[in-house]
Amino acid sequence: MNTKSPSFTQQLHAAWASQGSMLCVGFDPDPKRIPASLAGKPEPIFEFCKAIADATADLVCAFKPQIAYFASQGAETQLKKLISHLKTQYPYIPVILDAKRGDIGSTAEHYAMEAFERYGADAVTVNPYMGFDSIEPYLRYSQKGVIVLCRTSNPGGSDLQFLKNSSTGEPLYLEVAKLAASKWNASGQLGLVVGATFPEEIAKVRNLVGDMPLLIPGIGAQGGDIAATVKAGSIAQKLGTGMIINSSRAILYASSGEDFAQAARKVAQTTRDALNAAAK
């Protein structure tokens, strides 16, 4: 645990300011969609993600590799190499490992070790379903960020997240937001995931959590409305901060040709500009 490095929250604030962007590029490298021009390379997943990272690094406030896309291919070494490349070349851009883990404390210790020590991520996504003792092991890494699922972007998220607490009448996702903003966040390391597909709920979460960082996936391939998302998640007096707005597939697969990285850059730039325009 390195206590001298800036915390995830400090890194994020610096990146929002210096990069002038709330865009996060997500790495979900589907082997079926990796451009043919990379076939035959010894590490095609790494090469694909690296090319897109290098083409978009000046446009983002964060990068978010999704661990399943690497693990399903036995490509953990390529994930490690990618994160190491990102941290070496772009140390000012925080890397969020999207793992959505959740387990009892003794196991969570190992998931935390995996995210922060094996891969060197700056933050990790976690599932809060098993409660605080499943999150606490991550918080022992005092400089790292822990981003808790709250109101996810998928339609099935409503199955459980909309269940009402019988004593408060509040839906579960708002109970998660309240816990995350109060009891669980003594160390200031937490953020929340809220989907761009549900701007009304983003606004409710923002009202409860003050200026806590929100990771917002769901623009791009999932069709979330950029203007509505930015309006709902903005912090009064601090426009252009507070949100890490992720797009993965719309950027990664902008072209399947040899120009894939330039095409990804174009979409990332348009998306960054649309986010900034909506924040004015």
Ligand SMILES: O=C(O)c1cc(=O)[nH]c(=O)n1[C@@H]1O[C@H](COP(=O)(O)O)[C@@H](O)[C@H]1O
């Ligand atoms: O935690 C996430 O990043 C996440 C939460 C959520 O509610 N919805 C969601 O789509 N994601 C992730 O965001 C990425 C999908 O981004 P798109 O390809 O832009 O739709 C995938 O890595 C998902 O796992």
